[in-house]
Amino acid sequence: MEAQYHPRSIEPRIQREWDEARAFAAPDHSPKPKYYCVSMLPYPSGKLHMGHVRNYTINDALARFLRKKGMNVLMPMGWDAFGLPAENAAMANKVAPAKWTRENIDYMRQQCKSLGWSIDWTREIATCDPSYYRWNQWFFLRLWEKGVIYKKTGVVNWDPVDMTVLANEQVIDGRGWRTNAPVEKREIPMWYMRITQYADELLDSLDGLGWPEKVKQMQRNWIGRSAGVEFTLPYAPETARRMADGKKGLRVFTTRADTIMGVTFAAVAAEHPLAAVAAKSNPRLAAFIEECKKGGVQEAELATMEKKGMPTGLYVLNPISNEPVEVWVANYVLWGYGEGALMAVPGHDERDFAFAKKYNLAIKQVIEVAGKAYSTEEHQPWYDEHGRNINSGKYDGLEYEAAADAVARDLEALGLGSKRIQYRLRDWGISRQRYWGTPIPIVECPKCGDVAVPDGQLPVVLPEDLVPDGSGSPLAKMPSFYETTCPKCGGAAKRDTDTMDTFVDSSWYYMRYCCPDAKTMVDERAQYWMPMDQYIGGIEHAILHLLYARFWTKAMRDLGLITIDEPFTNLLTQGMVLNHIFSRRGEKGGIEYFAPDEVETTIDGEGRVTAAKLKSDASAVDYEGIGTMSKSKKNGVDPQDMIERYGADTARFYVMQASAPTDTVLWNDESIEGSFKFLRRLWVIVHEHVSSGVVATYSSGELTTELKALRLKLHRTIEKVGDDYGRRMQFNTAIAAIRELLNLYTDGKDKSPVAREVAQEVLEGAILLLTPIVPHICTALWRELRPGTELIAQPWPQVDPAALVQDSIELVVQVNGKLRAHIRVPANASRDQVEQAALSDEAVRKFVGDAKPRKIIVVPGKLVNIVA
């Protein structure tokens, strides 16, 4: 055995052995219980970053642990290969997205292998392969047939210079990232998936999932089920004449029907038809509506905007009181949310209040909250709470529920409205005016309208030799792609030149892993592996991806493709790996990012960055704070240097020991050396033991106190580490426990034959416990400890109950909750004996005095608290 640890010589060799033996290929049938664990598939941005290393090492450690526990574990891998960054890279480097993406995948696959993850590579998929995305298209058509997919208009960010639709990420401070032109809202036709049809089920079935409560809460809030009343505010006579739209009035929804007597105005979105009618005779209003079209569509931007509005001169009637109220156009009313119109109750809604204050509109209190004062001067949080009606005519004195019910009944009797459940959730728009995605399998025929591409003609293949230039929609400029004939009438027709949202790809890939070569979308192998036992991924996916995947699963079920209701039984949300972000605005308004290691910073006394400049030319750059590692912000850290310098095991060990998987971490590699030293020490310890010859592990015989304590520590550690890996999924504390075990082991000086047997037991145990984290070094050391056997075939170690038996235990004694003494009592001591031992301790007596204690609290096996 080598006396020193040389990861570079052992790691590639062991990885080759695993590869050649297909050591981690999981069979689709097995007498063992199946365990399907997946980490969210990476976007092939070019190189792995530390967030990936963390994500897949967590998955790998769990997979390796559970294989040792006797399960048939599948850990697959794939590539979320469609998306915007490939088009950006294409523009920057004049290389086709397909070539760029496939080269990235090849490089990153090698990186994955060099990290020793126990992936079943026979199941690898890339979402940009026609063999994958043809099923996106096939499924799209099935959903269209069922009416789950439909077409309507949606609002997008429009760059008027590049004549192109921008992603939210490409809008910076309301301007196009490349052109610096002010962005406008524009309505275009798009395909939508009716996720709202599943809103109730998506909400209800959250309860049974083994997910973090916070994620379930976020999804509940996102779906936002609320009970309310949808009704019509009738047009005033003059308004009815001007509107002439055949409608009785303005349709609105409210969750606060009880406040209807407090309505002092109504408000509509700038895109609302009523606004257009009013603007016809009002140039100032028309200008305001134009003004509202400026800017992008991001909710964060819209919600923080200054509230602005203009009166329309049109009136609707309060349906209960018949009082007329004016309709305003307001920028805080969102088109596409409910009816795009609302009844405004400034007395009991914070946003309406702010708007009313700004434009001097009436504020009327109609709800009283017991014990809380009301003034129209400044909005207070309780104004929006439920309470008792006042100033509300016949509803006076009613509490929230009774008042809301009464109003709903009255509106129903008037034929104006009724109770309704509303969701915050909106249907999922999946059309993208981009190139690098799944083509939408629809032909637009001038005679027949939208026609499905027949199944036999799928997939509609995306041409792969195109280099986008950032203007327009790439496929719409490519006649060889879009020119076709109508499948129905045979006449000349045009393909839909939009592609699908990449969330479509990631909504079901984990089912395709189960049967990557299936001749159908999925086959019975998906039934074997699904639902997934453990899903692992970043907390940033808590809502969108996880909700779409849940919806997709239910849609597949309803088409009879699978029988499960939910895809992910358990979820581990990994915390983000953050790093500093440095940027600079270009002269044309574009934004350029710089890697943290290109930048030198000045730091104030609190550790905050106050200034930053480039190392290369000392020019100043802006510090944007810290944020998620991403290719676009150039703040990702490539693990390659670390692997080359210290080896994969050190990199794996380092990220796993640093923090709990769910914690957000700010990247820092200062203590990487410590992880390498630990592995080097482990190697030396085993070498020292083995150089005097291997022995049988301890099985019986008299032990010294020291050796008994060592065995106690070993078996407690086995217990703890198993719990940390399997139940808690907290690998950092497992590693700390193993370090404690080895520290105690190296403290021992005993070299007797029985001590060497215990040493053999401890070292074998430690290696088995460390295998999930650092499999390469453990494989090598095992061959030295137990020549002729292989670590991969060894089961998880058993806890020896005899080793856990103790004669006496230590208890903590508190006086009035403050720690005052430690006492040692027999393990089987009675409560009385424990109290007596505590009270007779000298330090305790000092604090208790002679008086009889008022109360003594005994927590068995832990502490005694004397209340004096």
Added chain:
RNA sequence: GCCGGGAUGGCGGAAUUGGUAGACGCACGGGACUCAAAAUCCCGCGGUGGCAACACCAUGAGGGUUCGAUUCCCUCUCCCGGCACCA
């Protein structure tokens, strides 16, 4: 703005169900080994007072519940994630 989460020594973090705050590391200081250095090993390491024993203070800030609070409740500050076209 709205929804969800976080804050513990110089640093990363531990404390699992309300029960010993600071496990395990990193950095640092001292020592051993060495001609010297590296590596390794040993000791120390939250703050204040004290020769010491020990005492008091301390988990972002302020309040509360409890025999006992890092943990539960209320208010606030700052940071992170998401907000529907980044993935």
